[in-house]
Amino acid sequence: MQLIFLGPPGAGKGTQAKVVCERFKIPHVSTGDILRESVKAGLPAGLQAKAYMDKGELVPDEIVIKIAVERIQRPDAKKGFILDGFPRTKVQAVSLDEALKKIGAKIDYAIYFETSPEMSISRLTGRRVCRKCGANFHLVTIKPKKEGVCDFCGGALIQRDDDKVETVKNRLKVYTSQTADLIDYYRQQGILKTLNGDLGIEEAFGIISDWLKSR
Ligand code: AP5
Numbered sequence: 688m689q690l691i692f693l694g695p696p697g698a699g700k701g702t703q704a705k706v707v708c709e710r711f712k713i714p715h716v717s718t719g720d721i722l723r724e725s726v727k728a729g730l731p732a733g734l735q736a737k738a739y740m741d742k743g744e745l746v747p748d749e750i751v752i753k754i755a756v757e758r759i760q761r762p763d764a765k766k767g768f769i770l771d772g773f774p775r776t777k778v779q780a781v782s783l784d785e786a787l788k789k790i791g792a793k794i795d796y797a798i799y800f801e802t803s804p805e806m807s808i809s810r811l812t813g814r815r816v817c818r819k820c821g822a823n824f825h826l827v828t829i830k831p832k833k834e835g836v837c838d839f840c841g842g843a844l845i846q847r848d849d850d851k852v853e854t855v856k857n858r859l860k861v862y863t864s865q866t867a868d869l870i871d872y873y874r875q876q877g878i879l880k881t882l883n884g885d886l887g888i889e890e891a892f893g894i895i896s897d898w899l900k901s902r
Pocket of ligand 1 (some may be wrong): 744887
């Protein structure tokens with residue numbers, strides 16, 4: 688099963704990808720997570736990407752395509768994967784099609800998480816992530832048991848630099864100008880599924896599971 692999770696920042700793609708990947712035992716391929724890990728590790732790709740990420744701009748296609756294509760060719764991705772946050776431009780989408788063709792795979796569904804800019808802003812400005820294990824929380828909707836402390840590993844919860852309100856607004860602009868056209872790209876391929884991104888995590892998971900079972 689090969690899926691793409693598409694949608695504006697804060698639509699809930701990463702949160703839902705974790706749940707679906709755990710249930711269906713497939714890898715979660717988040718270009719955002721891979722880039723953040725590369726920044727942390729001081730890798731060349733991370734150092735190049737950091738300035739773009741801090742401003743909420745897209746990292747250049749050639750860097751991201753290399754990362755994503757390399758990841759989906761690893762042995763654990765043979766049984767399927769969820770691409771979360773990739774592709775984000777037409778150039779990335781076409782490169783993905785070409786890479787999949789080479790390995791004899793195809794995308795089953797591109798799931799579009801539809802939500803409003805207001806919801807994106809409230810989800811992202813309230814998001815807190817664990818510095819140690821990367822788990823996601825929210826100040827209002829997904830509170831940790833103890834304020835500021837990760838439920839899973841006890842690490843400190845912090846706000847991502849690009850979750851400050853001005854950067855979030857820029858990420859939304861960038862999404863509208865560079866990524867939103869991919870909704871039509873996948874609609875034309877007949878593989879687009881639209882999900883109400885405002886639904887709760889369990890409800891959204893139920894809908895996605897039904898789609899996957901009837902595929
Ligand atoms: P990336 O990390 O991919 O950020 P994003 O796409 O902007 O997505 P987010 O992680 O912000 O949102 P999400 O939809 O996953 O929401 P989440 O589930 O976390 O990218 C970061 C940067 O990397 C980019 O700006 C760019 O610079 C670069 N980059 C990455 N990929 C790239 C590419 N392909 N090309 C070029 N550059 C690239 O949820 C958000 C919050 O809401 C959380 O607090 C969560 O707990 C809460 N929440 C989630 N779902 C629900 C729900 N159903 N109900 C209530 N609360 C919920």
